[in-house]
Amino acid sequence: MTRYGALSLLRGGLSGQTNWQPAWREPAPKSGYDVVIIGGGGHGLATAHYLAANHGITNVAVIERGWIGGGNTGRNTTIIRSNYFFPQSAAFYDFSVRLYEGLTRALDYNIMFSQRGMWMLAHDRHGLEMLRRSANAMRLNGVDAELHDEAGVRAAIPQLNPNPRFPVLGGLCQPRGGSARHDAVAWGYARAASAAGVHILQNTEVTGFRIAGGRVTGVQTSRGEIGCGKVGVAVAGHSSVVGKLAGLSLPVQSYALQAFVSEPVKPCLDTVVLSPATGTYLSQSDKGELVMGAGLDLFLSYAQRGSLPWMEQTAAGVIELFPQFSRLRFLRQWAGICDVVHDSSPIIDESEVAGLHFNCGWGTGGFKAIPAGGWCLAHHLATGEAHALAKDFGFARFRTGALIDEAAGAGIAH
Ligand SMILES: Cc1cc2nc3c(=O)[nH]c(=O)nc-3n(C[C@H](O)[C@H](O)[C@H](O)COP(=O)(O)OP(=O)(O)OC[C@H]3O[C@@H](n4cnc5c(N)ncnc54)[C@H](O)[C@@H]3O)c2cc1C
Numbered sequence: 001m002t003r004y005g006a007l008s009l010l011r012g013g014l015s016g017q018t019n020w021q022p023a024w025r026e027p028a029p030k031s032g033y034d035v036v037i038i039g040g041g042g043h044g045l046a047t048a049h050y051l052a053a054n055h056g057i058t059n060v061a062v063i064e065r066g067w068i069g070g071g072n073t074g075r076n077t078t079i080i081r082s083n084y085f086f087p088q089s090a091a092f093y094d095f096s097v098r099l100y101e102g103l104t105r106a107l108d109y110n111i112m113f114s115q116r117g118m119w120m121l122a123h124d125r126h127g128l129e130m131l132r133r134s135a136n137a138m139r140l141n142g143v144d145a146e147l148h149d150e151a152g153v154r155a156a157i158p159q160l161n162p163n164p165r166f167p168v169l170g171g172l173c174q175p176r177g178g179s180a181r182h183d184a185v186a187w188g189y190a191r192a193a194s195a196a197g198v199h200i201l202q203n204t205e206v207t208g209f210r211i212a213g214g215r216v217t218g219v220q221t222s223r224g225e226i227g228c229g230k231v232g233v234a235v236a237g238h239s240s241v242v243g244k245l246a247g248l249s250l251p252v253q254s255y256a257l258q259a260f261v262s263e264p265v266k267p268c269l270d271t272v273v274l275s276p277a278t279g280t281y282l283s284q285s286d287k288g289e290l291v292m293g294a295g296l297d298l299f300l301s302y303a304q305r306g307s308l309p310w311m312e313q314t315a316a317g318v319i320e321l322f323p324q325f326s327r328l329r330f331l332r333q334w335a336g337i338c339d340v341v342h343d344s345s346p347i348i349d350e351s352e353v354a355g356l357h358f359n360c361g362w363g364t365g366g367f368k369a370i371p372a373g374g375w376c377l378a379h380h381l382a383t384g385e386a387h388a389l390a391k392d393f394g395f396a397r398f399r400t401g402a403l404i405d406e407a408a409g410a411g412i413a414h
Contacts, residue, residue: 001195003108023187024194029201032227033061035381036219038206038242040064041073042182042367043234043359045189045200046374047381049107052196054375055382060198061228062190063221065205069186072236073367075304075336077259077293079272079283080368081118081177082143083134085409088392089345090141092372095389097176099371109188111180112286116271118177119157121321123166123277130411131172137409138174146173157271161323166277179272179283179291185370209246215354216246230355230381234373237302237337239360246353250360251342251398255296256303256335257364258310262328264288273321276411280317289331292318296338296364306333338363343403348376349386349394357381 002008002021011019035051037044040062051057062068080100082093104111122128131147138145153171154160160168190200201223210218210225218227235242243250264287274281282292294314297307311333319326341347341361346369350357359377362369376390386394397403 001108001191023191024200026202027199029061029204029221029223029226030199032218033199034059034228035230035232036060036226036228037062037232037234038219039071039233039235040068040186040190040200040202041071041234041236042069042185042189042370043236043373043377044232045186045193046370047232047234047359047377048193048198049189049196050375050378051382052193052198054378057382058197060193061226062193062198062200063204063206063219063226064200064202065222067202068190068200069183072336072338073186073370074182075259075334076182076367077281077283077291078179078182078367079118079177079281080113080180081174082368083118083120083138083145083172083174083177083410084406085134085137086404086406087141088404089406089410090138090143092389092393093369094141094143095375096369096372099375100180100368103185103188103371107188107192109184109191111184111188113178113180114286115176115178116283117156117173117175118272119153119274120172121153121168121273121275121277122170123168123275125169127276128170131170134410135172144174144176146175148173157273159269159322159324161321165320166275177272181286182367185367189374206242207245209353209356211246211353216356230357232357232359232377232381234359234377236360236362236366237339239339239358243351243358246351246356248351248353250347250358252339252361253300254302254337254339255299256301256305257296257338258294258306258333258335260292260306260311260314260333261285261289261331262292262325263331265290265328275317275321278317278320280314280321282318290318290325290328296340297335302337304335304337306335343397343405344407345404346373346393347395348373348380348390350380351395
């Protein structure tokens with residue numbers, strides 16, 4: 001793998017740019033692998049990378065029915081944070097943020113991680129009370145959190161509407177929160193995994209499983225059957241569809257989540273702002289576009305498309321917060337399918353089919369979890385034991401009732 005840096009740039013300049021290699025290889029599928037990962041999103045690619053980097057397992061294929069990063073990883077609004085309530089969630093998501101902090105260097109790929117801070121606003125006394133509770137929980141869990149009154153919020157975000165319909169009573173900032181370039185996260189993991197020997201098979205759909213004696217022994221794909229010792233499924237909004245191919249019924253429901261970007265403008269917003277009262281959040285991308293999002297569609301669906309009512313609602317929320325953006329034009333609108341679990345916490349576990357593992361249930365918030373999700377799934381696949389950070393995020397909780405209810409705890413919308 002050519003290392004990226006000043007020297008390779010110089011060599012490129014002197015050699016007429018002939019020194020560059022494709023970032024990842026496009027090999028023909030083999031008849032079998034030690035591990036097959038289904039889903040070439042961030043979680044699948046990160047799992048492949050950590051199988052190689054942490055466990056020396058390189059006889060691995062990542063099978064992606066479209067193109068890598070074309071699922072939610074390439075559709076999300078890229079907010080990275082660890083402002084959760086329960087200790088298990090805080091430990092897991094903060095580990096992910098810490099991996100993000102070193103990821104550009106670890107992958108030799110600029111993922112453009114920008115720790116510009118993430119604000120949640122309070123618009124009434126109850127909201128403020130919730131933020132106070134969250135700030136205390138975060139600090140107890142060792143996560144950075146700053147609670148500010150209105151003056152503090154306005155000093156940090158002076159662009160906020162001075163005469164809002166929903167008053168801003170305070171805000172909770174996680175200074176280490178921020179955003180990263182979504183494609184770069186997928187591409188960086190793909191490049192590192194491919195360099196270690198992993199096969200990335202794009203345009204290859206998994207259509208079934210080969211199961212013998214209760215153990216998975218292979219997958220059927222649109223390019224033929226591929227044998228394997230273990231399978232990791234990381235297909236986000238299609239987890240229940242893929243689970244059904246193995247006869248499993250997962251505790252997952254799928255909804256579309258929409259996002260929008262404006263036309264690009266000069267730098268005007270240097271942090272990430274989420275306003276629960278208006279149901280809106282936004283940040284500015286490095287290209288200058290405002291990246292905006294709202295809540296999940298209210299009905300189950302696999303249709304990855306936007307709708308006018310959400311666009312209208314999001315625009316209303318953004319303009320309530322920042323009236324000066326009212327003249328901006330929308331540039332693009334899209335949706336991705338999110339897999340939502342009852343307690344808004346993920347599932348990283350082996351299923352009742354031996355050797356068949358799932359990494360799912362990320363809902364609207366799994367981009368920030370990509371490094372930790374991949375790390376923990378790789379650990380489970382390699383060692384046969386759940387990683388300490390993931391042991392409470394297993395299937396057993398749906399039988400025992402030991403849910404980690406972040407929907408109620410942290411007020412996570414999904
Ligand atoms: C609009 C939107 C905004 C979001 N905003 C944020 C945010 O700000 N912060 C955050 O942390 N998270 C956010 N999320 C959630 C986040 O994007 C996801 O949780 C995360 O990207 C999931 O990654 P993944 O690798 O599991 O899934 P994906 O990136 O979706 O990858 C799964 C892949 O599996 C493939 N696949 C499916 N079925 C098969 C099959 N049968 N065979 C082969 N391949 C298959 C798909 O083609 C897809 O490429 C958002 C999501 C959306 C939709």
